[in-house]
Amino acid sequence: MTKDKFEYRKDTAFINREKELDYLRGFINERPESILFIHGPKSSGKTTLLYKFLAQLEKEQKLDVKFFNLRKKLIGYNKDFIRIFFGIDYGKSKGDVKETREYGIFNFFKLSVEVLKGMESGELDPFEIMKLEFVKQNRKGIKPVLIIDELQAIDHIYMNNGKDRRVIIELFNFFVAMTKESHLAHIIIASSDGYFLNTVYNDSRLKKTSKFYKVDYLQQKDAMEWLLNLEKHSKIKDYALTREEAEKIWDTVGGSMWEIQDILGELFTDPLDSVLELYKRKMRGIIDFYIELSSGRKKILKCFVENDSLGLKDFASLRIDTDVLKELLKDMVKNNILYFDPTDAVYYPQSKSYRWGIDIYFETLKEK
Ligand SMILES: Nc1ncnc2c1ncn2[C@@H]1O[C@H](COP(=O)(O)OP(=O)(O)OP(=O)(O)O)[C@@H](O)[C@H]1O
Numbered sequence: 349m350t351k352d353k354f355e356y357r358k359d360t361a362f363i364n365r366e367k368e369l370d371y372l373r374g375f376i377n378e379r380p381e382s383i384l385f386i387h388g389p390k391s392s393g394k395t396t397l398l399y400k401f402l403a404q405l406e407k408e409q410k411l412d413v414k415f416f417n418l419r420k421k422l423i424g425y426n427k428d429f430i431r432i433f434f435g436i437d438y439g440k441s442k443g444d445v446k447e448t449r450e451y452g453i454f455n456f457f458k459l460s461v462e463v464l465k466g467m468e469s470g471e472l473d474p475f476e477i478m479k480l481e482f483v484k485q486n487r488k489g490i491k492p493v494l495i496i497d498e499l500q501a502i503d504h505i506y507m508n509n510g511k512d513r514r515v516i517i518e519l520f521n522f523f524v525a526m527t528k529e530s531h532l533a534h535i536i537i538a539s540s541d542g543y544f545l546n547t548v549y550n551d552s553r554l555k556k557t558s559k560f561y562k563v564d565y566l567q568q569k570d571a572m573e574w575l576l577n578l579e580k581h582s583k584i585k586d587y588a589l590t591r592e593e594a595e596k597i598w599d600t601v602g603g604s605m606w607e608i609q610d611i612l613g614e615l616f617t618d619p620l621d622s623v624l625e626l627y628k629r630k631m632r633g634i635i636d637f638y639i640e641l642s643s644g645r646k647k648i649l650k651c652f653v654e655n656d657s658l659g660l661k662d663f664a665s666l667r668i669d670t671d672v673l674k675e676l677l678k679d680m681v682k683n684n685i686l687y688f689d690p691t692d693a694v695y696y697p698q699s700k701s702y703r704w705g706i707d708i709y710f711e712t713l714k715e716k
């Protein structure tokens with residue numbers, strides 16, 4: 349989120365989030381005791397919130413923040429842990445460093461080439477090195493804060509020395525040690541992959557060492573505040589919305605910010621009713637395309653015509669084999685059709701617009 353001087357006819361908005369920012373501030377103002385997992389449906393504003401939080405916090409206190417957006421950097425990337433997280437401190441390195449160009453995708457911790465080589469050969473423990481860095485910062489009166497966005501992106505990466513050690517498991521052990529045991533660093537992890545978080549949650553080592561915090565779409569009063577004050581929040585001067593119009597948008601997409609932005613963009617050229625009508629049709633199309641000819645998918649999604657959210661047991665009457673059912677639900681979560689809330693262990697459509705898609709899909713079937 350860099351500041352520039354461009355004048356757009358519609359700009360990005362940032363609405364409210366006081367409650368969430370207060371929660372995060374509270375977390376940072378306590379001595380580290382647990383890992384914080386931030387979860388929430390697709391595009392619910394987790395990453396934006398974390399950036400905003402850091403921007404505010406860095407003005408208030410001395411922090412050493414390491415923010416890793418793994419989605420940005422790891423797509424298709426398969427390198428080992430050390431090469432991902434550690435970078436070269438050229439100032440500290442002697443001699444030729446050309447061959448080590450592959451280090452430092454994140455420059456997580458900057459070290460001399462000699463130390464990097466020591467880690468790769470297994471002589472030095474990378475976690476011990478990270479810990480020493482945290483200790484150093486603490487001594488200087490600087491709080492280390494480690495934020496990893498989309499942690500599931502490294503689920504497939506293994507430690508370089510010992511093929512069977514998954515980086516993620518090692519990292520969790522390390523995070524527990526850094527929070528609950530040594531209280532050295534604040535660790536925040538964000539993900540919209542509910543299934544991944546559930547796996548994490550069910551891991552016995554993490555159960556008593558982690559906190560879960562949900563970042564959801566905007567509440568109605570905040571969405572209305574935005575829609576009724578477009579010039580203030582989105583710098584839109586070309587049109588304004590009446591309360592009735594704003595309510596229609598809320599009724600279609602709820603507080604889903606990305607979708608609100610999308611609709612606001614359409615309104616420069618098209619009338620509201622046709623934009624919303626088209627939007628709902630598009631959502632029906634997405635559901636139709638997803639269901640295709642799968643009777644399992646169809647049976648599951650039909651349950652949401654009458655129910656807001658459902659747990660695994662609630663699907664028993666469908667008489668789908670449990671393993672098959674779990675696979676189907678997992679696929680729906682992976683494809684962002686349903687959201688899995690790890691706190692209550694329930695499934696529900698990702699957003700209000702998906703509910704529309706499901707409702708209209710089954711409504712049209714009846715008509716045929
Ligand atoms: N408080 C807010 N007010 C208005 N718009 C917001 C707010 N927070 C985020 N947005 C917008 O919502 C969209 C999604 O935000 P963001 O990418 O932060 O969500 P996310 O939860 O991290 O998504 P993902 O699930 O893909 O990781 C972006 O277009 C962003 O500008």
Ligand SMILES: [Mg+2]
Nearest residue numbers: 394395396497
């Ligand atoms: Mg994100």
